[in-house]
Amino acid sequence: THRKKVAGAVGFNVRNGNFCIVRSKTTLLATGDAVRLWPNASGLPFNTWQSPFNNGAGHAMAFRAGASLANMELTVNTLVPKGFSAAGLNAFMGMGAYLVNSLGERYMQKVHPMAEGAPRYLLALGTYREMKGGRGPCYVDSRHLPKEAMHYLTTRLLPVDKDTFMIFCKQKGLNLEKDLLEIDISETQIAGITGSVSGLVIDEEGKTTVDRLYAAGACTVPSYALSGALATGYTVGSEAAKVALTISDAGGYNKEDVEKEFRAVYAPVNRKEGLPCQRFENKLRQIMADYVGDIKTEKGLKTGLEKLKALEEKRDEVKAENFHELMRVAEFRDLLLIGELVAKAALERKESRMGSAHIRGDYPATDDEHFHGSMILKKGRANTIQVTFEPANKTAQ
Numbered sequence: 001t002h003r004k005k006v007a008g009a010v011g012f013n014v015r016n017g018n019f020c021i022v023r024s025k026t027t028l029l030a031t032g033d034a035v036r037l038w039p040n041a042s043g044l045p046f047n048t049w050q051s052p053f054n055n056g057a058g059h060a061m062a063f064r065a066g067a068s069l070a071n072m073e074l075t076v077n078t079l080v081p082k083g084f085s086a087a088g089l090n091a092f093m094g095m096g097a098y099l100v101n102s103l104g105e106r107y108m109q110k111v112h113p114m115a116e117g118a119p120r121y122l123l124a125l126g127t128y129r130e131m132k133g134g135r136g137p138c139y140v141d142s143r144h145l146p147k148e149a150m151h152y153l154t155t156r157l158l159p160v161d162k163d164t165f166m167i168f169c170k171q172k173g174l175n176l177e178k179d180l181l182e183i184d185i186s187e188t189q190i191a192g193i194t195g196s197v198s199g200l201v202i203d204e205e206g207k208t209t210v211d212r213l214y215a216a217g218a219c220t221v222p223s224y225a226l227s228g229a230l231a232t233g234y235t236v237g238s239e240a241a242k243v244a245l246t247i248s249d250a251g252g253y254n255k256e257d258v259e260k261e262f263r264a265v266y267a268p269v270n271r272k273e274g275l276p277c278q279r280f281e282n283k284l285r286q287i288m289a290d291y292v293g294d295i296k297t298e299k300g301l302k303t304g305l306e307k308l309k310a311l312e313e314k315r316d317e318v319k320a321e322n323f324h325e326l327m328r329v330a331e332f333r334d335l336l337l338i339g340e341l342v343a344k345a346a347l348e349r350k351e352s353r354m355g356s357a358h359i360r361g362d363y364p365a366t367d368d369e370h371f372h373g374s375m376i377l378k379k380g381r382a383n384t385i386q387v388t389f390e391p392a393n394k395t396a397q
């Protein structure tokens with residue numbers, strides 16, 4: 001930033017390590033959602049339902065530049081086959097499969113009049129309640145589906161959602177015409193999919209709360225899946241280009257800031273000794289799962305924040321062997337910040353909301369009187385995280 005306006009971006013080439021400074025009249029972030037913050041069903045962070053390369057870089061860059069983020073605590077998770085990070089449960093539900101508990105009972109009617117046709121976050125909530133209520137494991141039951149529906153499901157829908165889906169079933173010895181498919185709740189993300197309300201706050205033109213900084217798609221609050229990404233991409237891109245034409249010069253930048261960033265970015269690759277970044281990232285996921293996971297409590301969130309801070313203090317011990325690993329270190333830095341933002345906002349939202357998106361064990365009910373609105377996160381003095389609550393009718397979307 002220069003004089004409180006975004007003046008461009010810095011980056012490095014992940015192949016040859018070249019540092020670059022991009023000066024721009026307007027800057028647009030479109031870095032998608034944020035994943036890799038929690039363990040996933042496959043146990044492999046890069047074998048996930050979503051794009052594992054989206055690690056909240058846009059959210060983090062914008063936050064550091066002073067932009068506001070909203071509702072980072074309202075995460076999204078989904079149902080997947082146990083041990084397999086695959087999309088596909090929508091396909092089962094769409095074709096008329098049931099969700100059943102270990103007693104063989106369908107349970108979604110208790111949650112929503114459309115039963116298995118309910119929104120995805122409610123399918124996760126219903127399943128979660130069965131599991132915690134001692135009626136797990138839970139399963140998809142597709143045994144009653146007509147032959148043609150089953151054929152369409154197994155040859156057209158499931159292999160498109162994840163091309164190894166039927167190989168997984170085969171290796172497990174599962175015949176979906178005869179067997180139940182065990183499921184799990186997984187793939188937690190700061191989402192830009194249907195129904196999510198978290199991300200960068202933008203106005204109708206796609207401008208963030210920082211001058212000359214725009215954002216579009218899944219990293220913003222009003223993202224709404226593919227159609228939202230396309231619509232905001234088009235409108236915000238056009239607007240940012242139009243505004244750029246009215247600005248004569250990108251403006252200067254603070255050389256000291258850039259040099260500081262340069263030194264910080266390359267430090268891990270210049271370090272003689274240190275620990276691999278993967279160890280730090282695994283630790284981060286463990287902290288998030290243990291303290292900022294399914295059921296959150298005040299004590300747990302505070303403990304989580306302390307542990308995240310301790311991890312942050314050890315960041316100087318990360319070593320990168322090459323520029324590829326240096327990229328992972330940069331990603332870890334962003335993930336760590338996003339983790340803190342989630343925990344801070346979750347601490348302030350003293351209620352439970354949006355199904356499995358935010359469950360506070362110490363505040364299990366939804367409290368519309370006090371929390372029908374957005375938790376706004378912004379950088380405070382001395383790089384602190386400032387959280388304020390904004391009632392629903394005031395949040396810029």
Ligand SMILES: Cc1cc2nc3c(=O)[nH]c(=O)nc-3n(C[C@H](O)[C@H](O)[C@H](O)COP(=O)(O)OP(=O)(O)OC[C@H]3O[C@@H](n4cnc5c(N)ncnc54)[C@H](O)[C@@H]3O)c2cc1C
Binds near residue numbers: 053055216
């Ligand atoms: C398995 C799956 C199924 C889906 N099915 C549907 C569906 O049926 N219907 C629907 O409407 N939506 C669906 N979605 C959601 C939809 O794909 C997303 O909402 C949409 O792609 C978001 O678009 P985007 O451009 O904002 O982000 P993305 O498409 O995620 O693009 C973000 C880009 O930014 C890049 N990037 C991230 N960080 C950096 C960085 N630091 N530097 C450089 N580049 C970076 C990434 O590599 C990526 O190319 C699905 C998503 C998944 C994962």
